[in-house]
Amino acid sequence: MENIEKIRHSLAHLLASAIMESYPKTKLGIGPAVENGFYYDMELPKDFTAEDLSRIEARMRELIKENQDFTGKKVTKIAAKKLFKDQPYKLELIKDIEDKEVGTYQNGAFLDLCKGGHVDNTKEIDPNAFKLTKLAGAYWKGSEKNKMLTRIYGVAFATKQELENYVKMQEEAEKRDHRVLGQKLDLFVFSDLVGPGLPLYTPKGTILRDELAGFSEQLQKEKGFQKVWIPHITKIDLYKTSGHWDKFGDELFLVKSQESSGEFALKPMNCPHHTQIYASKPRSYRELPLRYMETTTCYRDEKTGELSGLTRVRSLTQDDAHIFCTMEQVEQEFENIMEMIKTLYGKLGLEFKARLSFSDPEDPKYLGDKANWKKAEETLERIAKKLGLNYTIATGEAAFYGPKIDIMVIDALGREWQCATEQLDFVQPMRFGLEYAAEDGTKKTPVMIHKALLGTIDRFLGVYIEHTAGNFPLWLAPVQVAVIPISAEKHSEYADKVAKELQGHGLRFEVMAENESLSKKIRQAEMQHVPYLLIIGDKEIQANAVGVRERGKGDLGAMPVEEFLNKVKKEINNKS
RNA sequence: GCCACCUUAGCUCAGCGGCAGAGCAUUGGUAUCGUAAACCAAGGGUCCCGGGUUCAAAUCCCGGAGGUGGCUCCA
Numbered sequence: 219m220e221n222i223e224k225i226r227h228s229l230a231h232l233l234a235s236a237i238m239e240s241y242p243k244t245k246l247g248i249g250p251a252v253e254n255g256f257y258y259d260m261e262l263p264k265d266f267t268a269e270d271l272s273r274i275e276a277r278m279r280e281l282i283k284e285n286q287d288f289t290g291k292k293v294t295k296i297a298a299k300k301l302f303k304d305q306p307y308k309l310e311l312i313k314d315i316e317d318k319e320v321g322t323y324q325n326g327a328f329l330d331l332c333k334g335g336h337v338d339n340t341k342e343i344d345p346n347a348f349k350l351t352k353l354a355g356a357y358w359k360g361s362e363k364n365k366m367l368t369r370i371y372g373v374a375f376a377t378k379q380e381l382e383n384y385v386k387m388q389e390e391a392e393k394r395d396h397r398v399l400g401q402k403l404d405l406f407v408f409s410d411l412v413g414p415g416l417p418l419y420t421p422k423g424t425i426l427r428d429e430l431a432g433f434s435e436q437l438q439k440e441k442g443f444q445k446v447w448i449p450h451i452t453k454i455d456l457y458k459t460s461g462h463w464d465k466f467g468d469e470l471f472l473v474k475s476q477e478s479s480g481e482f483a484l485k486p487m488n489c490p491h492h493t494q495i496y497a498s499k500p501r502s503y504r505e506l507p508l509r510y511m512e513t514t515t516c517y518r519d520e521k522t523g524e525l526s527g528l529t530r531v532r533s534l535t536q537d538d539a540h541i542f543c544t545m546e547q548v549e550q551e552f553e554n555i556m557e558m559i560k561t562l563y564g565k566l567g568l569e570f571k572a573r574l575s576f577s578d579p580e581d582p583k584y585l586g587d588k589a590n591w592k593k594a595e596e597t598l599e600r601i602a603k604k605l606g607l608n609y610t611i612a613t614g615e616a617a618f619y620g621p622k623i624d625i626m627v628i629d630a631l632g633r634e635w636q637c638a639t640e641q642l643d644f645v646q647p648m649r650f651g652l653e654y655a656a657e658d659g660t661k662k663t664p665v666m667i668h669k670a671l672l673g674t675i676d677r678f679l680g681v682y683i684e685h686t687a688g689n690f691p692l693w694l695a696p697v698q699v700a701v702i703p704i705s706a707e708k709h710s711e712y713a714d715k716v717a718k719e720l721q722g723h724g725l726r727f728e729v730m731a732e733n734e735s736l737s738k739k740i741r742q743a744e745m746q747h748v749p750y751l752l753i754i755g756d757k758e759i760q761a762n763a764v765g766v767r768e769r770g771k772g773d774l775g776a777m778p779v780e781e782f783l784n785k786v787k788k789e790i791n792n793k794s
Numbered sequence: 795g796c797c798a799c800c801u802u803a804g805c806u807c808a809g810c811g812g813c814a815g816a817g818c819a820u821u822g823g824u825a826u827c828g829u830a831a832a833c834c835a836a837g838g839g840u841c842c843c844g845g846g847u848u849c850a851a852a853u854c855c856c857g858g859a860g861g862u863g864g865c866u867c868c869a
Contacts, residue, residue, distance in 0.1 A: 239859095266798085267799095268799085289863090351863095352799095352864070353797085353798055353861060354865065355796060355797025355798065355865055356864070356865045356866090357797095357798095357865055357866065360865080360866075361866080362795080362796070362867085364799050366865075367797085367865095369797085369864070371863095371864080378819095397862095401805080402805090410842085410859075410860060413858070414859095414861085422832045456848090460869095461869095462838080462869065465869070467869090468867060468869085485842080486869065487869050489869085503817060516869090518868080518869085520867080521795045521809070521866080521867070522795075522860090523795060523796070523797095523798090523865085524795085524867065524868080530868080543863085563823085587821095617869060618869070627858075640869095649863090700795090702829090704826085704827065704828060704829095705827065709861080734827095734832085735826095736827065736828055736829065737827090737828090737829065737830060737831065737832090738830080738831055739829095739830095740830055742830085742831090751829080755827095755828055756828090765828080765829080768827060772829075773828095
């Protein structure tokens, strides 16, 4: 075990020590080390406040300075049950342990049930390199059927400097928060009348969505994907057949017809609809692969507490596609998709790695026979190796109908986000009775591949806003050029002439002709992260030029309008 | 959905039992300005909603909605 992990784990014990001193009736759950720190779950005898938190934190510092030893001791389960007779959660843990003996650790007056992994003495802990950060609720043993305990989180590092770096990083992340930037840059809004988790996109936000979706569609068309269109509601019978009704029935938005019988639902995904286009007529092997794509919105009745900005919404738009093909074609199709993903994320300046999301053989939620699952998972891993993907395997992360290659995007702050996905599905073609006539004249079941390049556009936009901190590349920027006449009176006419040229070349621009100082207009445009500002004054009019200022680079000096147009057109075409 | 906290002008926030406030933004006026905030003035409020306590509630209590951080879930 790494030393920092020992420090974090030891701090969890010290947290419990300090708590037990103040509130001896507290029932302790578990207290492990986690990424960047530690936590302890407990049932406290009183409501805990932020002031209590800082008091406990101060007490922990004192305990550290006492240079307490951590001493481990194995005891029999019977002895342990006596030691922890007032701790019902610990007793439950002891019951679950299969060995005859269990580990205990003592520091100061506090004894905890624990299998070890501590520092030898608290003097190894820097009292200024940790902080209690927040109070949260957490279900006992992670199951929502169990009681909710209070979880106290702390962050901890080996040195004060590392803690300060971490805090700085958090502050940077806060500044980039897409919910904050979404408002500052006027990209999307929410309305209490429309409802939670239902973002409304402003004209500027819609440009971003359209440009991203357009790029994705362009890549797909080049690979032989055909655009289709499906209605956003369906009879629920569709999902009873697909298997989604059983898995996700309680997360469907139900729609009631007042004119006919039968229940309807807003579509929470598109694959079942797409199967019905495939199933509309007899298919031959000669038609395969059939690739249906669509940028379309789905609706999921997510629990309100799970909603968050654009990253978790109730109306989500996917650049979705479903490929119907033979088993032999699977590999080539996956390669095509991966090629699109590489191009897309390459142009967007995002690193990524792959996660093979496989089934958990112990979990009954996965439909279809085990042999097929095994075959599908082996196929995916073979493809991942062949494509030289940097991948990890995640057991229990598969969809209920098949395993996936999930693409984890790494943003500018090093955080990982699941975006693109490609999934192999043997289950739905079977359940919908899909067929094609094979070369030998027999009827065979096609394989289905689900793919999304951006994933959910809303979510991707949230990630991308934070990745770029709102500094979108020129081809995406809602306003690409701001034309700023120094004097509204004297220079507006020429500014309008320049604007007309920009318009003629399909550029998105704004003329800032308000009666304000040049500095103020530059400040406004810079705060909106406009990539290029064209300053227009007497000098420019005389030289038939524009004064170019580039975002983040400052004044580039004057250049003829023609030269500027060529420069930006090149930049846009290259998506650089 | 569960636990904790939060909600005052378009935005960021102060006020915390006794007259509803500031900065920015908006509108009007003056200045016509060379690379990140000119000056003056005015308008703008269901203090999230509903109920209760009180002579008196933005302020205290209860319920609800929305948000934030977690938990659970994520086709």
